[in-house]
Amino acid sequence: MNFKNTKEYAQNLDQQDALKDYRNKFHFPKVNGKEVIYFTGNSLGLQPKNAKKYVDEIMSDWAELAVEGHFQAEKPWWDYHERFAKKLAPVVGAKPSEVTVMNTLTVNLHLLMVSFYRPTQQRFKIIMEEKAFPSDQYMVASQVRFHGLDPEETIVEVKKREGEHHFRKEDILAKINEIGEECALVLMGGVNYYNGQVLDMETITRAGKEVGAFVGWDLAHAAGNVELKLHDWNVDFAAWCSYKYMNSGPGNASGCFVHEQYHGKKDIPRFEGWWGHNKERRFLMEPEFQPEPNAHAWQVSNAPVLALAPYLASLEYFEEVGMDRLIAKRDKIVAYLEFILQEVAEEVGRDFEIITPKERGTQLSVFLHGQGKDLFHYLMKNGVITDWREPNVIRLAPAAFYCSFEDMYEFGQVLKRYFSN
Incomplete structure (x- = not known):
């Protein structure tokens, strides 16, 4: 042009x-x-003007209904998080059942790694990009140590070539193939925070799956910014913060994706909590965990609705525009x-x-x-x-x-x- x-x-x-x-x-x-x-x-999206209205609704319900707001509010608090799935799914290329909103980004990556990092004596290595966002580096290294492994031997970094500022796809694919049967997990940032590069997530995901690894994505700089097709790409899991391109407010709640192939399984490793329990039986106070039949099974605690309100407000705009x-x-x-x-x-x-x-x-x-x-x-x-x-x-x-x-x-x-x- x-x-x-x-x-x-x-x-x-x-x-x-x-x-x-x-x-x-x-x-x-x-x-x-x-x-x-x-x-x-x-870094931090601007405040949508409709955000205050959504927050004020909850403040009014709290003032007028108190505890009954969980069930009697116009948007009842007990299932407030369920309103996100249908709106968020098109943003990340998922089925509504594959999306949930909870906690914050690094917390969610920790929780998801419980399910998707299962090291064995032979298959234990994690492939990341060099100089990933520090929080990801800390998170992955601590997960590795939690399993009694040495980060120096376990974490494999794909590096940029000398004198270049971006990653080459062929180098990432070569590293995946090199590690091969030792690779337990490929976990990278879909959009690099420093140089703004969008990785070929579809091809990298396919390569990781071909060597038998789980593949997850940190989509902090991707959600609401680039085209994503998480379901079609057969991504195992992903998480993203909502306060950048999603305009939900500082430090706000994180979105999660878990592919439908892992839904409804009781035997998958997972840190479990009340809000991941079968919604229809939640208030029966049963001792045995029964997972929700969707990504909500990874929920732990009841939804922080005051934090979720601005996110829901912003998604109104995303739904309108596409x-x-x-x-x-x-x-x-x-x-x-x-x-x-x-x-x-x-x-x-x-x-x-x-x-x-x-x-x-x-x-x-x-x-x-x-x-x-x-x-x-x-x-x-x-x-x-x-x-x-x-x-x-x-x-x-x-x-x-x-x-x-x-x-x-x-x-x-x-x-x-x-x-x-």
């Missing part, structure tokens, strides 16, 4: 944008009295952002190296040779909310729900002013 670096052109793109009205459904912070240009939807339209807007606005960066770099005589490969979602990670944090602080003070990652990367993630093409243009103007000072 032949883009132009003018305000008029950017405004015209916004007028043609089928999702333009959704920008007004989110709260924007202000800097110097002006709405910010918000590039950190990959992932196909979000992805179409994402591709166009990210392409325009890349164009703006290239135009400004040429105009000011600087090198902005985009280290995100073409396999990407919303995020562009930009290597700022020789600029450092001075530029980052300048952007923040001038109303461009972005994200710094050591040693020298700024992450830019223009979320399709609320970022505009004019934002991309204005960002370019702020960049130019910095280099003209």
Whole structure:
């Protein structure tokens, strides 16, 4: 597409944008009295304006009904989490029965590994990407130690090639085949938090299954951002946080996927709790656990409804729009952002190296040779909310729900002013 670096052109793109009205459904912070240009939807999404209504409903029910809110509220609390399955399933490419919402991301990965990391003397190794998000590294290493194994011998990292910023699919597949019958689990981030690379989850999943391993995905940066087909890809399990592209609020609840082939099994290892017990018999207080016939069997405790409310509110927008339209807007606005960066770099005589490969979602990670944090602080003070990652990367993630093409243009103007000072 032949883009132009003018305000008029950017405004015209916004007028043609089928999702333009959704920008007004989110709260924007202000800097110097002006709405910010918000590039950190990959860290914390903006607040949907309908979130307060959903929270207020629960607060009112609590005030007026107290304990009876569990059953008498308009959205009864005891089955509040069940409202997510039908709305979330299309976002991650799952059947509604394969999706549940509970806890937070790392907690859920721990719980899922109870079921899907079952080391034996021969098959015990875990394949991950190098420099995975630290929480994943800590979680996996602690799981390995819990089983009495040495992380140094058990965790196998797929590395980037010397001088490259992204992972090569052929290297991941080669490592899976190399480990072969020793591989118990392949667990990777579907979208790399640092460089924004989208891995070929379908092919990697197939390769892991072919050597007899379980395959799981951390979808923190993927859910609500890229196309996912977890059921069709035969993924065993996955989990994601909801506060990035899903806009549910800081530190909020995590979504989980468990493939239907594992549903209804009493003999699968699992840390069990009351809310995973057969819903129809839950209040009979029976001593023997009977799992729910779906992903809810991995629930442990009753739902934290005040936390879930903003997530349910955000999913209202996802249900209205659908992932196909979000992805179409994402591709166009990210392409325009890349164009703006290239135009400004040429105009000011600087090198902005985009280290995100073409396999990407919303995020562009930009290597700022020789600029450092001075530029980052300048952007923040001038109303461009972005994200710094050591040693020298700024992450830019223009979320399709609320970022505009004019934002991309204005960002370019702020960049130019910095280099003209």
